[in-house]
Amino acid sequence: QVQLVQSGSELKKPGASVKVSCRASGYTFTGHVMNWVRQAPGQGPEYMGWINTNAGNPTYAQAFTGRFVFSLDTSVSTAYLQISSLKAEDTAVYYCARGGWSGGFSSWFDSWGQGTLVTVSS
Amino acid sequence: QSALTQPRSVSGSPGQSVTISCTGTSSDVGGYNYVSWYQQHPGKAPKLIIYDVGSRPSGVPDRFSGSKSGNSASLMISGLQAEDEADYYCCSDAGGSTVVFGGGTKLTVL
Numbered sequence: 001q002v003q004l005v006q007s008g009s010e011l012k013k014p015g016a017s018v019k020v021s022c023r024a025s026g027y028t029f030t031g032h033v034m035n036w037v038r039q040a041p042g043q044g045p046e047y048m049g050w051i052n053t054n055a056g057n058p059t060y061a062q063a064f065t066g067r068f069v070f071s072l073d074t075s076v077s078t079a080y081l082q083i084s085s086l087k088a089e090d091t092a093v094y095y096c097a098r099g100g101w102s103g104g105f106s107s108w109f110d111s112w113g114q115g116t117l118v119t120v121s122s
Numbered sequence: 123q124s125a126l127t128q129p130r131s132v133s134g135s136p137g138q139s140v141t142i143s144c145t146g147t148s149s150d151v152g153g154y155n156y157v158s159w160y161q162q163h164p165g166k167a168p169k170l171i172i173y174d175v176g177s178r179p180s181g182v183p184d185r186f187s188g189s190k191s192g193n194s195a196s197l198m199i200s201g202l203q204a205e206d207e208a209d210y211y212c213c214s215d216a217g218g219s220t221v222v223f224g225g226g227t228k229l230t231v232l
Contacts, residue, residue, distance in 0.1 A: 037168075044125060044211055044226040045160075045168060050219070061220050062123075095167055107215035108158035108173035115167055 002026040004096050004113035011119045017084045020116045022096030029077035030054045033099040035109055036070060036081050040092040048094075050105060051079060059105075086120045093117050123216050126151065126224035133230040139200040142227045144212030145193060150222050152193035156215035159188055159197045162226075163208045172197060199229070207231040 007021040022034065036048040049060040051070040058070040069082040079096055093115040099106035127145040134140040144151065144159075151157060157175045160168035170179055172188035175195065185200045195214070199206055212224040 045213075045223045047213075047221050047223060059219050097168075100170070100173060105219040107154070107156040107221050108170060108213070109168075110170050110173075110179060112167040112169070 002098065002111045004098060004111055006094075006096060006113040006116045009117040009119070011121065012086050013122055014086055014088060014120055016086050016120075017082060018086060018118055020081045020083075020094050020096075020118070022079045022081075022113050024077045024079070024098070027098075029074060031102045033105060034070075034072075034079040035097045035099060036079075037095045037097055037109075037112075038064075038092045039095065039115075040089075043092075045095070048081075050099065052104070053079070083118070086118075088120050090118060091120050123150065123220070123222040126212055126214060126222055128210075128212060128224040128227045130225075131228045131230065133232055134199075134202045135232045136202050136204065138202050139198060140202060140229065142197045142199075142210055142212075142229070144195040144197070144214075144224050146195075146214055146222070147193055150214040150216040151190065151195050153217065154215040155190065157188065157190055157195040158213045159186075160211045160213065161206075161208045162211065168211060202231055204231050 003025045030053045035050040038046045048064045051058040071080045096113040097109035098111040100108040100110035159172040162168045175190045176188045216222045
């Protein structure tokens with residue numbers, strides 16, 4: 001069955017960087033795009049963008065340009081989210097989510113990772 | 123984009139039906155037949171329950187149904203069960219290969 005397994009919780013100081021991983025199994029990794037979603041404490045999900053797992057090119061939502069980088073290692077079926085210059089307001093659970101359509105961009109997400117809590121605090 | 127508008131909370135008794143609304147604009151909900159709904163229990167990842175306005179993934183009970191009219195979409199849950207108590211989020215294609223989520227609705231089963 002499809003599984004997305006994310007790396008564990010992180011505690012970082014303001015200004016530091018963090019890299020979250022999302023390892024996929026149970027399907028052909030390059031057959032579906034991978035999306036990233038942020039959920040701040042007590043808030044609804046916020047769409048960060050997606051990465052084409054075939055071509056490797058990322059697309060970022062407007063609010064997530066500059067400090068956020070999506071990348072891949074297709075040899076181990078893993079997607080990564082790197083956030084630099086962390087701020088307190090980046091404290092959130094970050095999810096990877098598989099695009100539901102086996103083509104390009106999909107507006108629905110049929111499998112989600114368990115989430116990675118990133119806490120930014122001095 | 124602004125988040126889609128959902129009621130903060132709804133409630134119903136076991137066996138009853140409830141409807142959760144999701145209001146957007148002509149640039150998102152009204153412009154595309156690509157509305158999805160997610161169920162999220164506390165401390166868990168969201169789970170897809172409806173996609174493309176009214177389609178259900180395999181394994182999702184037919185008690186869950188979705189519809190859309192104009193700039194608004196709706197999720198109906200019939201035959202409420204205790205395990206339906208959760209947060210529900212709508213999501214819509216917003217053009218330009220991006221989506222926008224709703225603010226969420228907390229469903230309480232009385």
